[in-house]
Amino acid sequence: MATVGEVEDTAIFGTEGLHARPAAEIVKISKRYASKVELCKGDKVGPARSSVKLLLLGVLPGDSVTIRARGPDAERVVHELREFISTQTSNGPPPDATGALPPGVASATVAPPVHAAEIPAPAAAVPDPTVAPDSRERRRLTGICGSKGAAVGPAFVLDEAPIRVPVEALDPAAIERESARLEEALHTLVRELQDEASTREAGAIVRALLEIATDAELRRGMQERVRSGMHPIRAALEGGEAIAAEFSSIQDATLRGRADDVRAIARRVAGILSGNARVDPGQLRSPSILIASHLDPWDLARFPPQNLLGIVTAEGGATSHLAIIARSLGIPALMGVHLESTHIASASEIALDAEHGVAILEPKPEEAAEIRQRIEAAHRERQELEVYRDVQPCTRGGRAITVACNLGSLAEIEPAQAAGAMGVGLFRTELLFMAPGGVPDESRQADVYGKVCAAFPGYRVVIRTLDIGGDKVVPGVVNASERNPFLGWRGIRMCLDRLDLFKPQLRALLRAAVHGNMDVMFPMISIREEVEKARALLAQCEQELKTEGVPIGCPRVGIMVETPAAALCARDLAKVSEFFSIGTNDLTQYVMAADRTNPRLAYLSGANQPAVLSLVEATCRAAQQAGIPVAVCGEAASNPEIIPALIKSGVDELSMNAPAIARAKRIVTLCE
Numbered sequence: 168m169a170t171v172g173e174v175e176d177t178a179i180f181g182t183e184g185l186h187a188r189p190a191a192e193i194v195k196i197s198k199r200y201a202s203k204v205e206l207c208k209g210d211k212v213g214p215a216r217s218s219v220k221l222l223l224l225g226v227l228p229g230d231s232v233t234i235r236a237r238g239p240d241a242e243r244v245v246h247e248l249r250e251f252i253s254t255q256t257s258n259g260p261p262p263d264a265t266g267a268l269p270p271g272v273a274s275a276t277v278a279p280p281v282h283a284a285e286i287p288a289p290a291a292a293v294p295d296p297t298v299a300p301d302s303r304e305r306r307r308l309t310g311i312c313g314s315k316g317a318a319v320g321p322a323f324v325l326d327e328a329p330i331r332v333p334v335e336a337l338d339p340a341a342i343e344r345e346s347a348r349l350e351e352a353l354h355t356l357v358r359e360l361q362d363e364a365s366t367r368e369a370g371a372i373v374r375a376l377l378e379i380a381t382d383a384e385l386r387r388g389m390q391e392r393v394r395s396g397m398h399p400i401r402a403a404l405e406g407g408e409a410i411a412a413e414f415s416s417i418q419d420a421t422l423r424g425r426a427d428d429v430r431a432i433a434r435r436v437a438g439i440l441s442g443n444a445r446v447d448p449g450q451l452r453s454p455s456i457l458i459a460s461h462l463d464p465w466d467l468a469r470f471p472p473q474n475l476l477g478i479v480t481a482e483g484g485a486t487s488h489l490a491i492i493a494r495s496l497g498i499p500a501l502m503g504v505h506l507e508s509t510h511i512a513s514a515s516e517i518a519l520d521a522e523h524g525v526a527i528l529e530p531k532p533e534e535a536a537e538i539r540q541r542i543e544a545a546h547r548e549r550q551e552l553e554v555y556r557d558v559q560p561c562t563r564g565g566r567a568i569t570v571a572c573n574l575g576s577l578a579e580i581e582p583a584q585a586a587g588a589m590g591v592g593l594f595r596t597e598l599l600f601m602a603p604g605g606v607p608d609e610s611r612q613a614d615v616y617g618k619v620c621a622a623f624p625g626y627r628v629v630i631r632t633l634d635i636g637g638d639k640v641v642p643g644v645v646n647a648s649e650r651n652p653f654l655g656w657r658g659i660r661m662c663l664d665r666l667d668l669f670k671p672q673l674r675a676l677l678r679a680a681v682h683g684n685m686d687v688m689f690p691m692i693s694i695r696e697e698v699e700k701a702r703a704l705l706a707q708c709e710q711e712l713k714t715e716g717v718p719i720g721c722p723r724v725g726i727m728v729e730t731p732a733a734a735l736c737a738r739d740l741a742k743v744s745e746f747f748s749i750g751t752n753d754l755t756q757y758v759m760a761a762d763r764t765n766p767r768l769a770y771l772s773g774a775n776q777p778a779v780l781s782l783v784e785a786t787c788r789a790a791q792q793a794g795i796p797v798a799v800c801g802e803a804a805s806n807p808e809i810i811p812a813l814i815k816s817g818v819d820e821l822s823m824n825a826p827a828i829a830r831a832k833r834i835v836t837l838c839e
Contacts, residue, residue: 174241176234178252185226187375187425187488189252190218194378196247202238204248215248218378219385219410222425225417229767308479308504308526313490315522316499316545317538318477319530322517323455325462328443330434333398346390349399352439353389356380356432359445363465372488373465379425380432385410389436400437407433424486431463451475456517456526460506464488472496477519479526481506501526552829556587560835562814568835569820570828571626573800577615580622583825587832590626592748592822593688593800594619596672597635606668612675620683627684629748629798629822631727632672632701634658634690653756658691658727663700673708680720687722688748693732698724698743725795729753734782741793747786749818751801755779774803780812787817798822807834814838 180189197204197215204215208230213220215234226232232252236245337345360377379385388409392402407429414426438445448470451457456477457470467478467489475498483489483502493500499521518530518538527534561567571592572583576599583591599607599615607615620628635657662669676687689701702724712719728734729750737747751774756762758778761771774780783799790797798820803809805827813821814835821831 173235173237174245175236176245176249177231178234178249179231180226180228180252184228184230184422185221185224185232186422187218187222187372187378187428190221191375191378192251193221193248194218196251197244200236200238200240200244202236202241202244204234204236204241204244206248207233207235217382217384218375219382219429222422223413223417225422306528306530308501308506308528309524310479310501310504310526311484312521312524313478313480313483313485313487313500313502314493314498316477316497316519317521317541318456318499318519319516319535319538319542320476321453321455321515322528323451323457325446325450325457325459328438328441330400330404330437330441330443332401332404332437334401335398336396337393337398339396342394342396345399346393348440349389349393349402349436352399352403352436353380353386355439356435359435360465363468372492376428376432376465376488379428385429385432389433400440403433403436403440407436424484424488424490427483427487427489428464430482431461434461435463456519458506458517462489464492467492468496472498477501477521479504479506479517479519552833555829555832555836556585558587558832558836559589560832562835562838564839566814568814568818569798570832570835571629571798571820571822572825572828573822574619577618579825580619583828584622586825586828588623588626588825588828590623590684591619591628591630592798592804592820594628594630596631596633600633600635609671609675609678612672613678616676616679616685617682620679620685624683627686629686629688629725629746629800630676630679631688631690632659632676633662633668634727635661653753653762659689659697659701660691662689663697663704666704670704670708673705674712676722677705677709677712677719678717680722681718682720685720685722686725686746688725688727688746690727690750691729691753692726692740693730695736695739695743698726698740702743728786729757729801731757731782734786737786737789738792741789741795744795746796746798747790748798748800748822749783749786751779751783751799751803754782754801755803758782773809774801774806775809775812780816783813783818784816791817796820805831807831810834811838 193206194216206213206215206221206224206226208224208226211224213224215221224232234245234248234252236242238244357377357380360373360380363373385406389399389402389406392406393399397405411426411429411433414429415423417423446463446466446469448466451470451474454474454476456479457475458479460481462478462480462483464487475496477499478493479501480489481504483500485502487502490500490502499519501519501521501524504526516529516535518527518535520526520538520541530538559567560570569589569592570587571590572579572586572588573593573595574580574583574591575595594616596612596616599612616630619630656664662672673687676685679685687705689698692698705724709719723745725746725748726733726740726744727750728737728740728747730753733740734749734754741747755772755774755776759771759776761768774783787797796819797817799813799818800822803813804821805823807830810821810831811834815838821835823831
C-alpha cells in the first residue's frame with residue numbers, strides 16, 4: 168500500500184513476462200525522472216533503475232506487478248511505466264525463450280527458428296552394443312539442444328587463455344588503485360558492448376547485456392569485495408557468481424538463462440583485468456564445428472557464419488542469449504556439455520546432432536552417414552519450399568489463393584519480397600506512431616505509405632488505419648486507463664473521436680495511393696454506422712485534397728472483421744465495404760471470452776475452435792453473396808493445421824509474416 172507522498176499503480180505483463188529487453192527499457196524510462204521508483208511482485212521489491220534486480224523479481228507472463236514511486240514527478244513516471252508495460256503484450260512467444268528473430272539480428276537465416284515447445288530435453292546416450300563402454304563414453308558427448316540442426320565436420324577447439332584468480336588479500340594501500348582498475352575494466356567492457364550493439368547482428372541482445380554490465384547492483388557487489396581486500400579479478404568473478412546464483416534459483420527457465428549472461432559479463436571483466444585479448448574470430452578459417460568451454464553471445468555473432476557448421480559449449484542452455492543468436496543464424500548448437508575429455512582436441516571429425524542432444528567424436532561411417540542424410544533431407548525441404556517463392560498457389564480444385572505479408576515498418580519490406588509475398592495483406596500503421604519522435608505528421612505518413620505501395624508493383628497493399636488501444640498504447644494518444652481495455656476505446660472508436668489524428672492519416676493515405684494499388688482498411692468495426700462515418704471522412708479528405716490541387720489515388724475501402732458483431736452482421740457490412748479481412752486473433756478472443764494474453768487460457772485461444780470457424784464461414788458466405796474478397800490476417804493464416812479449413816470456408820487471401828509464406832503456399836496447393 169502506498170504511503171503519504173507515494174504514487175502506486177498495478178500493471179500486468181503479457182505473454183513475454185519481464186525479460187532482459189523490457190527490463191532495460193524500464194531502467195531507461197526510470198532514469199528520465201527524479202523520483203525513486205520500484206517494481207514489486209509479492210514481497211519482492213526491485214529498484215527500477217537496476218535491470219538485474221528487476222529480472223530477479225521473476226515476473227512471468229500474466230503476473231501482476233505494483234509500480235511505486237516517490238518524488239516530484241512520481242505520478243508521471245508511474246503512468247509512463249504502466250503504459251509501457253501494457254505494450255509488452257504480444258501475440259507470439261517470448262523472444263528470450265524462442266528462436267524468434269530479435270530486432271537487430273540478421274534476417275538471412277539458414278533454417279527456420281525453433282519454438283520453445285520444440286526444444287527437447289537433454290537426450291540420454293543410447294548404448295551401442297558394438298562399442299565397448301569405455302570407448303563409447305569417450306566418443307559421445309551429451310547436452311542440451313540450444314538450436315536444432317545437425318552437422319558433420321572437423322572439430323575446432325577455441326583457444327581460450329586461462330584466467331589466474333589470485334587468492335591473496337590486497338595490501339590496504341593498494342585498495343584504491345585496484346578499485347579504480349576494476350572500474351576501468353567495467354568501462355572497457357561497456358565500450359566493447361557499445362561497439363557490438365551498433366555494428367553487429369546481435370545488436371538488440373547486446374544492448375540488453377549492456378544494461379546488465381552497467382547495472383549498479385552488479386558493480387556494487389564487485390566493488391564491495393575489492394574494498395574488503397579481495398583482488399579485483401576474484402571480486403569480478405565472485406560478484407558475478409553471487410548475482411548469477413540468484414538467477415539460477417528462479418523457477419522460470421528463461422530467467423534462469425540470465426545467469427549465463429551475468430557470468431559472461433563477470434568473466435570478460437576478469438579477462439580484461441588479466442590482460443587477456445578478446446576472442447579472435449579469425450581463428451576459424453574453414454568450416455568447422457566450434458567447441459568452447461565459454462562462448463559469449465556478443466562473440467558468437469563475430470564469427471564468419473559460413474565457417475560455423477555448429478557449436479558445442481560447456482555453458483549455456485536453450486533459453487540463453489547464446490542459443491537465441493545461434494537459432495537466429497540457423498547454427499546447430501549443443502550446450503551444457505561436459506568438455507573435460509582429452510579426446511576432444513585430437514578429434515579430426517565430429518558429428519553433431521543437436522536436436523537429440525548428442526555429439527559424437529570420430530563418428531563411425533554409418534553414424535556420420537545417418538546425420539548427413541538428415542542434413543540433406545532438411546536441405547531438400549528448404550529447396551522444396553524455395554520452389555514456391557514465386558508461385559501463385561492454387562488449390563487442387565484450381566482456385567487461386569493470394570499469400571501476402573503482414574508488415575509493420577519499411578525495414579520488413581525486403582525480407583517479405585525475398586520470401587515471395589504477393590503484396591501486403593496488413594500494414595500496421597500504429598507502429599509508425601509508436602516510433603521515436605512522436606506522432607508522425609501527414610507528410611511523414613504519406614512518404615511511408617507510398618514506399619510500401621511502390622515496393623509491391625502489381626499487387627495490392629492493404630493499409631490499416633490507426634489501431635491502438637487495448638494492448639497497444641501510444642503515449643500522448645491513448646493515456647486513460649480503462650477497466651477493460653480490449654472492450655474499450657480502441658481502433659475505429661478512438662479514431663472517430665480523434666479527428667486530429669484520423670484526418671491527417673486519411674489524407675496521407677489518399678496521397679500515397681498514387682504510388683500503387685492501395686486499399687484502406689478500418690479496424691475494430693462493430694456496426695455499419697462506424698464504416699459510414701469513416702467513409703464520409705475519407706470522402707471529405709478527398710475533396711479537400713482535390714481543392715488544394717494535391718494528386719491522390721482512389722483506394723478501395725474495407726474493414727477488419729474481428730468482433731462477433733461484425734461477423735454476425737457481415738451481410739449488412741458488405742453493403743458498405745469492398746473487402747473483408749478477418750483478424751482471427753481478436754475474433755477468437757471475443758468469441759471464446761478468453762484473454763489471449765493469459766497463458767492459463769491458451770487452450771481456448773486457437774482459431775480452430777468450432778465457434779470461431781463458424782463465424783469465419785458466415786463472413787465468407789456474406790462476402791460471396793456481395794461479390795467481395797475475404798482475407799485472413801491473424802495468426803491462423805500461417806497455421807498449417809488451420810489453413811485447409813480457411814480455404815474450405817471460402818477465404819481468398821492469407822496474410823502472414825514473411826518466414827511462413829513459402830510453407831503456406833505449399834499447403835494451399837494441397838488443399839481441395
